Amino acid sequence: MNTQKTNGKEPAERIHHQMPVHFAKESPQKERMNNKKIVCIGTSTGGPRALQTVLSSLPENLEAPVLIVQHMPSGFTKSLANRLNTICSMTVKEAEDGEMLKKGVAYIAPGDFHMMIEEQGGRIMIRLDKSPPVNGHRPAVDKTFESASHLKHYEKIAVIMTGMGSDGTKGLIELKKRGNVRAIAESEESCIVYGMPRSAIATNLIDEIVHLNHIADAIVKFICE
Numbered sequence: 001m002n003t004q005k006t007n008g009k010e011p012a013e014r015i016h017h018q019m020p021v022h023f024a025k026e027s028p029q030k031e032r033m034n035n036k037k038i039v040c041i042g043t044s045t046g047g048p049r050a051l052q053t054v055l056s057s058l059p060e061n062l063e064a065p066v067l068i069v070q071h072m073p074s075g076f077t078k079s080l081a082n083r084l085n086t087i088c089s090m091t092v093k094e095a096e097d098g099e100m101l102k103k104g105v106a107y108i109a110p111g112d113f114h115m116m117i118e119e120q121g122g123r124i125m126i127r128l129d130k131s132p133p134v135n136g137h138r139p140a141v142d143k144t145f146e147s148a149s150h151l152k153h154y155e156k157i158a159v160i161m162t163g164m165g166s167d168g169t170k171g172l173i174e175l176k177k178r179g180n181v182r183a184i185a186e187s188e189e190s191c192i193v194y195g196m197p198r199s200a201i202a203t204n205l206i207d208e209i210v211h212l213n214h215i216a217d218a219i220v221k222f223i224c225e
Contacts, residue, residue, distance in 0.1 A: 036154045037064040037223050038101070038117075039125065042141030042171075043153045044071040044163025046192025048080055050212055052087065052120040053113035054161075055106055060089035064157070064223050065101035065124070067115065067148070069141045071163065079152060081108045097128040109139035116147035124151065137167050141196075145171025149178040157222045159184045160206075162191040166199035176205045182222040 037061075041047040043050055058066070070077065074083040075154045077094055084106070087091055095107040095115050101124040109115035127147075134140035141160070145168060148156055158175055160168045160183075174179045183206045185197040190212035210218045 001089060013096045024154060032173035037150070037157060038148060038154050039064050039066040039157045040148050040160065041066065041068045041147065041159040041174075041221070042163070042168040042196065043069070043160055043161040044165070044167065044193070044196060046162035046170055047071070050161045050186065050190075052084060053212050054119075054149035054159075054215045054219075055084055055088045055092060058088070058090055058106075058219065062090055062104045062106060062220070062223065065103055066104055066106035067088075067095075067101075067144055069115060069138070069139045069144050069167075070108060070190055071137055071167070074110070074113045076080040077108050077111045077183065079182055084108075084136065088091050095126050095128065099126050100124065101126065109144065114139050114143040116143060117151070118147065119151050120154065122146065122153070124154075126155070135165065135167060137165075146174045149174040151179070155180045155182075157182050157184070157219055159186075159219065160200045161212070161215070162193055163192045163196035165195050168196055169199045172200055173203060182225075183207050183219050184215060184222075185209050186215060 008052060081092050081094040090104050090106055091104045110128065115133055116127045117124050134142050145158060156175055156179065159170055165221055172183060178205050185200050186196045186208045187209050191197060201209060208218055
């Protein structure tokens with residue numbers, strides 16, 4: 001894993017633990033058998049900078065695909081993906097309809113398209129559509145999170161970072177209802193806008209509240225569990 005840079009300063013806030021509320025509990029035996037994992041990240045205002053910090057600190061051989069919803073208009077997400085791909089160890093690309101997810105690749109939802117996923121023959125396929133915006137957003141974090149909640153043979157790691165509003169909260173609730181999920185929210189200290197993380201934290205379903213500089217560490221930790 002890449003070494004994170006903090007410009008010589010130690011962040012004032014370390015990882016804090018929330019008491020999670022689990023809607024669905026799997027047996028220990030089933031949990032041990034289920035080792036496929038997927039990471040879902042939602043962000044908005046301040047997201048490009050936050051994504052650069054997180055993705056550049058994830059290893060090239062990450063044992064999970066990463067789905068990213070960044071609120072952006074059409075045309076901007078491709079340039080964001082291309083820029084991140086040049087500075088990150090892992091591959092970063094704009095998602096395409098019908099492509100199969102691969103471990104160690106981060107897929108950014110195209111602007112003006114919702115990004116959903118579905119399981120086919122043990123593999124995960126991306127589906128893009130132009131169904132109506134959700135609370136003014138297309139792509140919407142809620143749509144991606146909700147579609148991920150239907151995957152039966154995958155553990156999910158949900159991450160909600162800086163952004164205005166509450167996108168991602170309803171999707172997080174659906175994820176927690178239906179399966180084995182670890183949820184991370186960016187701490188107020190490092191957020192540009194604290195709206196989306198604050199809304200998610202208010203559900204009491206967040207497992208860890210993490211400074212931006214430590215989100216990659218928390219993702220890798222949950223993947224290795």
